[in-house]
Amino acid sequence: MFWRLVAQLLRGSRGRLAVAIIAIVSGAAVISALLNLDLGVQNKLTQEFRTLGANIVISPAGDAPAQSSSPDVPTLMPADDVLQTLRQLPPAQVTAAAPYLYIVARSQNIPVVVAGTWLDQAQKLDATWKLDGNWVASREDDSHCLVGHNVARRLHLAPGNALELHYLDRGVQCSVAGIVDAGDSEDNQIFASLRAVQSLANLPGQISLAQVSVAGTAPVVAGYATHLATVLPQFQVRPIRQVAEAEGALLGRIRLLIISMVLLILILTALCVLATMAALAMERRKDVGLMKSLGGSISRIVGIFLAEVGVLGAAGGLLGAVLGAGLSYWMGLRVFGTAIAPRWEVLPATVALMVVVALTGALPLRMLGNVKPAQILRGE
Amino acid sequence: MFARLLGESFARNPRRKLLTAAALVIGMAVATATLTIALEVGDRLAREFRSLGANLLVTPESDTLPVEIGGVDYRPVDEGAYLNEADLGKLKTIFWRHNVLGFTPFLDVPAYVLETGGSTTLIGTWYQHEVPVPDGTKFQTGASATHPWWKVSGTWFRDDSDECVVGSTLAEKYPAAFVLGKTIRLAADRLSGGGRSLRVTGIISTGGAEDNAVLVPLSVAQGISGHPGKFRQLFVSALTKPADALAERGERAQTDKNLQLTPTEYDRWFCSPYISSIGFQIRTVLPGTEVHAIRRVAETEGRILTRVGTLLWIVTLAALGAAVLAVAATSATTVLERRAEIGVMKALGASNALVGGIFLAEQVLLAIAGGAIGFFLGAGLARFLGESVFGTPASPRLILFPVVLALAATIAMIGSLVPLRRAAHFRPAVILRGE
Numbered sequence: 001m002f003w004r005l006v007a008q009l010l011r012g013s014r015g016r017l018a019v020a021i022i023a024i025v026s027g028a029a030v031i032s033a034l035l036n037l038d039l040g041v042q043n044k045l046t047q048e049f050r051t052l053g054a055n056i057v058i059s060p061a062g063d064a065p066a067q068s069s070s071p072d073v074p075t076l077m078p079a080d081d082v083l084q085t086l087r088q089l090p091p092a093q094v095t096a097a098a099p100y101l102y103i104v105a106r107s108q109n110i111p112v113v114v115a116g117t118w119l120d121q122a123q124k125l126d127a128t129w130k131l132d133g134n135w136v137a138s139r140e141d142d143s144h145c146l147v148g149h150n151v152a153r154r155l156h157l158a159p160g161n162a163l164e165l166h167y168l169d170r171g172v173q174c175s176v177a178g179i180v181d182a183g184d185s186e187d188n189q190i191f192a193s194l195r196a197v198q199s200l201a202n203l204p205g206q207i208s209l210a211q212v213s214v215a216g217t218a219p220v221v222a223g224y225a226t227h228l229a230t231v232l233p234q235f236q237v238r239p240i241r242q243v244a245e246a247e248g249a250l251l252g253r254i255r256l257l258i259i260s261m262v263l264l265i266l267i268l269t270a271l272c273v274l275a276t277m278a279a280l281a282m283e284r285r286k287d288v289g290l291m292k293s294l295g296g297s298i299s300r301i302v303g304i305f306l307a308e309v310g311v312l313g314a315a316g317g318l319l320g321a322v323l324g325a326g327l328s329y330w331m332g333l334r335v336f337g338t339a340i341a342p343r344w345e346v347l348p349a350t351v352a353l354m355v356v357v358a359l360t361g362a363l364p365l366r367m368l369g370n371v372k373p374a375q376i377l378r379g380e
Numbered sequence: 381m382f383a384r385l386l387g388e389s390f391a392r393n394p395r396r397k398l399l400t401a402a403a404l405v406i407g408m409a410v411a412t413a414t415l416t417i418a419l420e421v422g423d424r425l426a427r428e429f430r431s432l433g434a435n436l437l438v439t440p441e442s443d444t445l446p447v448e449i450g451g452v453d454y455r456p457v458d459e460g461a462y463l464n465e466a467d468l469g470k471l472k473t474i475f476w477r478h479n480v481l482g483f484t485p486f487l488d489v490p491a492y493v494l495e496t497g498g499s500t501t502l503i504g505t506w507y508q509h510e511v512p513v514p515d516g517t518k519f520q521t522g523a524s525a526t527h528p529w530w531k532v533s534g535t536w537f538r539d540d541s542d543e544c545v546v547g548s549t550l551a552e553k554y555p556a557a558f559v560l561g562k563t564i565r566l567a568a569d570r571l572s573g574g575g576r577s578l579r580v581t582g583i584i585s586t587g588g589a590e591d592n593a594v595l596v597p598l599s600v601a602q603g604i605s606g607h608p609g610k611f612r613q614l615f616v617s618a619l620t621k622p623a624d625a626l627a628e629r630g631e632r633a634q635t636d637k638n639l640q641l642t643p644t645e646y647d648r649w650f651c652s653p654y655i656s657s658i659g660f661q662i663r664t665v666l667p668g669t670e671v672h673a674i675r676r677v678a679e680t681e682g683r684i685l686t687r688v689g690t691l692l693w694i695v696t697l698a699a700l701g702a703a704v705l706a707v708a709a710t711s712a713t714t715v716l717e718r719r720a721e722i723g724v725m726k727a728l729g730a731s732n733a734l735v736g737g738i739f740l741a742e743q744v745l746l747a748i749a750g751g752a753i754g755f756f757l758g759a760g761l762a763r764f765l766g767e768s769v770f771g772t773p774a775s776p777r778l779i780l781f782p783v784v785l786a787l788a789a790t791i792a793m794i795g796s797l798v799p800l801r802r803a804a805h806f807r808p809a810v811i812l813r814g815e
Binding site: 001019023026027030033034037041044045048049051052053082102104108111112113114117126128129130150151154172183184185187188236238239240241242245246249250253254256257260261264265267268269271272275276278279293330334335336 | 399403406407408413414416417424425428429431432433437445446447449527529531580584585586587588607626672673674675676677678679680683684687688690691692694696697698699701702703705706709710712713761765768
């Protein structure tokens with residue numbers, strides 16, 4: 001009987017209900033889209049910050065004995081432990097990692113900095129590099145190298161040319177795979193495979209430093225650095241402060257901005273639904289009068305109307321939440337180029353919010369207790 | 381008569397108008413606040429991004445290849461070209477001078493520390509230095525502006541004194557030699573003897589190559605290397621606009637002879653604070669230099685700015701949509717509630733046009749009052765938001781006032797049009813019977 005009445009009520013006044021449904025669905029859609037967006041945006045922006053390059057550097061510890069007092073060869077460290085750890089890093093968290101050995105070699109009798117590294121990591125570690133030519137696909141490839149564009153201009157190199165490097169009395173030859181335009185000091189360097197540079201400098205198993213790019217917010221990165229420091233106690237592990245600090249502060253501000261805007265919209269949407277539901281409740285006064293005169297108890301009558309409103313809120317909220325998930329998916333594609341996956345927790349949150357708002361909007365129904373059936377039926 | 385009806389309607393039942401008015405005020409306040417923030421956020425965020433430090437690097441042209449590892453130049457001092465410190469004031473004379481937030485010259489010199497008996501790198505720079513600008517004013521700048529993430533325990537050196545700041549790794553290595561407040565002696569090389577006495581005022585930790593060096597005032601490094609008034613690298617921090625197609629064409633036109641910008645395009649490029657146009661302007665005042673955008677910083681900044689900008693506009697649109705929805709819903713409700721009134725008017729012979737006119741006039745009056753109050757509330761809200769997010773309040777934009785009023789009037793009218801059109805079909809008798 002109760003639910004039949006509710007169903008009858010819902011079927012009876014289609015026009016007015018349509019307005020309420022539209023208000024609830026669009027409100028729920030906006031809210032769920034923005035909640036999804038807000039939860040996804042941090043993730044996306046953190047990824048954007050990774051184009052700043054590596055955020056953790058592993059270098060020889062400060063108290064290591066200075067191996068050379070000449071600045072030509074900076075302090076070195078044995079590579080094995082570090083490389084072992086780098087290889088075992090979980091790929092989900094670590095975007096890229098590579099060791100570096102820097103030496104000053106000569107090419108065409110001009111001194112030039114040569115960096116021995118894992119060339120396959122270069123593209124991921126330095127996402128803003130512009131490359132003319134090809135990347136080197138394998139870190140085992142000793143015959144190819146990448147050349148900074150200042151070096152290339154000075155030595156008149158183009159992709160495909162052969163390049164000879166000399167260090168003391170040793171020499172090595174590689175073919176230029178690509179010219180790097182980094183807009184930074186890398187433009188003055190040559191990048192070759194770690195093994196080739198180690199054998200050229202006769203420094204087997206030695207590296208100058210290792211760079212790691214870890215995904216995640218500044219605290220996550222700092223935590224990761226601490227973890228690495230415990231695994232590698234004999235080295236100095238530090239987050240690159242330029243990246244960490246700026247990223248933390250900027251992300252905080254951007255999120256705060258979006259959250260405050262989303263809150264404003266939430267309030268506005270709730271208000272809109274509230275107004276519609278209040279109007280609907282007022283419309284119902286006549287029905288109440290009729291029910292009361294037929295002997296219905298006021299609590300039962302109010303119960304029926306609250307059930308009606310609750311069903312409306314739940315149905316509208318569900319539909320809206322699904323629409324909103326689609327909306328945030330599209331926004332993610334539009335803004336970040338990759339979709340924002342809808343979060344499951346947003347769906348129940350949106351539905352619950354809509355039911356609560358709809359019920360709040362029906363609060364004027366409480367006043368129905370004072371309704372005198374005769375007055376209402378007379379149309380006053 | 382029309383005006384009297386309107387006045388009566390407001391006077392008789394002010395509570396009815398309250399709901400519509402409240403929705404209008406809140407809706408317009410949110411619209412104003414989000415629009416104000418969205419208009420301002422690009423500038424604000426761009427300024428925030430300067431915490432990433434410099435985004436332009438100026439080096440001498442036709443220089444020998446820098447032999448630089450981890451930011452420290454290993455070239456002999458007498459090799460390579462230098463730039464003149466005296467020219468630096470000209471940076472504040474370019475077209476986009478106000479966008480140049482700071483610049484710092486660097487001169488790296490190998491030196492010998494008598495206390496440790498080892499050689500190290502001296503980095504000559506400014507911390508906070510007053511640069512005379514050709515127009516007679518002074519501009520204070522230095523590493524504090526271009527390298528804001530450098531942290532010093534102790535104090536920075538003063539730019540005109542014999543003081544120095546020691547890198548943290550170096551200080552750890554020789555704890556006995558580098559003590560705060562003590563003096564160290566530096567010479568150009570082992571043989572020259574004597575040396576210059578510098579007081580250690582702080583330990584610096586940058587997370588970069590500076591941790592392994594000694595930072596000294598630029599004039600000290602110039603003195604030790606014997607190159608007075610010279611420097612080798614200049615880092616510039618400039619407020620820029622994210623690069624777009626025009627910025628890229630402008631950049632390419634600098635090197636590519638085949639690509640020519642039309643005069644209009646050139647003007648637009650020159651007069652936009654793109655990183656390429658600011659770089660071009662710096663090169664014109666500092667001839668004989670090469671200006672590179674530090675792409676890592678510039679590209680990340682540009683991309684995030686563009687994305688956050690788009691995002692905020694979407695959120696602003698959503699806020700506007702929600703405001704429209706709220707106002708339209710309440711307007712519709714008001715008209716529906718007053719069906720009985722409409723019935724009486726029509727029964728007394730009022731035409732549809734008159735009824736519609738009275739209701740629309742009411743809504744527009746409400747919208748203008750509500751929109752005005754909402755605008756000022758929203759301006760306050762934007763101020764508060766700007767203060768809490770960026771630390772400085774967002775200034776109200778008066779240009780938004782007419783926009784918000786027009787918006788309020790339009791949506792209030794649209795919101796009541798649909799129910800009014802339905803009201804036109806009401807049959808007075810049916811309504812008055814209360815059906």
